[in-house]
Amino acid sequence: MRIAVVISTLSSGGAERVAVILANLLTSNGHDVTIITTYSNAVDVYNTKNLKRASLAFENYNKFNSLIMKTFLLRKKLKDFDYVIAFKTFESIRVIFSCLGLKTKVVVCEHNHYYSVDSRFIRFLRNIAYIRARAVTVLTSRDVEQYPILLRSKLKVLANPLGIESIGLSFDEVKRSTLRKLNRDTITLLAVGRLTKQKDYPLMLNILSCLPVRFELVIAGTGPDEISLKELAFELGIEERVRFVGFVSNIEELYSTSSALVLTSKYEGLPMVIPEANSRALPVFSVDCPTGPRELIVHDKTGYLFNTRSPVEIASKIDSLISSPDTMVNFSWESYLLSNNYSNENFVEEFTRIAKI
Numbered sequence: 001m002r003i004a005v006v007i008s009t010l011s012s013g014g015a016e017r018v019a020v021i022l023a024n025l026l027t028s029n030g031h032d033v034t035i036i037t038t039y040s041n042a043v044d045v046y047n048t049k050n051l052k053r054a055s056l057a058f059e060n061y062n063k064f065n066s067l068i069m070k071t072f073l074l075r076k077k078l079k080d081f082d083y084v085i086a087f088k089t090f091e092s093i094r095v096i097f098s099c100l101g102l103k104t105k106v107v108v109c110e111h112n113h114y115y116s117v118d119s120r121f122i123r124f125l126r127n128i129a130y131i132r133a134r135a136v137t138v139l140t141s142r143d144v145e146q147y148p149i150l151l152r153s154k155l156k157v158l159a160n161p162l163g164i165e166s167i168g169l170s171f172d173e174v175k176r177s178t179l180r181k182l183n184r185d186t187i188t189l190l191a192v193g194r195l196t197k198q199k200d201y202p203l204m205l206n207i208l209s210c211l212p213v214r215f216e217l218v219i220a221g222t223g224p225d226e227i228s229l230k231e232l233a234f235e236l237g238i239e240e241r242v243r244f245v246g247f248v249s250n251i252e253e254l255y256s257t258s259s260a261l262v263l264t265s266k267y268e269g270l271p272m273v274i275p276e277a278n279s280r281a282l283p284v285f286s287v288d289c290p291t292g293p294r295e296l297i298v299h300d301k302t303g304y305l306f307n308t309r310s311p312v313e314i315a316s317k318i319d320s321l322i323s324s325p326d327t328m329v330n331f332s333w334e335s336y337l338l339s340n341n342y343s344n345e346n347f348v349e350e351f352t353r354i355a356k357i
Helices: 014-028 063-078 089-098 120-130 141-146 149-154 171-182 201-210 226-235 252-257 273-278 311-322 325-339 344-355
Strands: 002-007 032-037 052-055 083-087 105-109 135-138 155-157 187-192 215-220 242-246 260-263 284-287 303-306
Touching (some): 002 014, 002 063, 002 089, 014 083, 014 105, 063 089, 083 089, 089 105, 135 344, 141 155, 187 201, 187 273, 201 215, 226 242, 260 311, 273 284, 303 311, 311 325
Parallel strands (some): 002 032, 002 083, 083 105, 105 135, 135 155, 187 260, 215 242, 284 303
């Protein structure tokens, strides 16, 4: 099968990572796969060296002629493919309308909850477009309930794969590693993700300011809020306890030196950073936002879900959990066991079944 995977860019992000993983898995299964970004490939951070790669450079078209030209260019590029797999809302809408009248089958992969799109008009347009999709994958059963009833027969729940290779660990290895990190003078908390308002890093920084000085926070990611977050860290007097390390290609090194992953997002899709951290026996402390953390964390077993956004309350509980070695060892081991539910093989098998490739 000739398959196109379409996404806006391959800059850092969960959907972008999954698009590359899926393209590689489908290629390994014998399909002819091309990744097409609608914007320049100058910002690629994911490795596509074993894949066919194309870019439509939409940024070169001004607003006056952009809608017509973008639709024309996309249609011309996609007309000879058997399948198109579209990632994220705006590109998925574009792809579906560009493929009207073609024999090309379109599968949509949504990576955030329904109301992450603020515009009612865009949500309406999405609903109209998705009727024409062969299938629409969403990340959780809660996502299905947010869509109109007429669309639900198209919706299929499909969890994302891990972005890193699984490794074999014994209980004794997990215990030694967990205790070693807890016995250090500095306790490292890790945050991974784009520096955007969605992630609510100001809450995370306020939590750190309420924790004892032995705690530090490492933030791996880039984004538009970086300057304002550094300014806030300075205002809170914690600039020496926060490290902004940018995009990290080998995230496993940070997992191996951190005691817990922390999430404070206002909303998520299905944050695969959680099972990725779990695969390295790293428990997760997260605000119970819609959607994702509740689906991936077994509360008080593989981590902890907070039903509050009070930095004082969250900091107090984190300090209490970190101060209990037995609890943290159990969290770490149960996290590792749970991560085995996610594998690339299961993901691509389920995807091809849903898409009927």
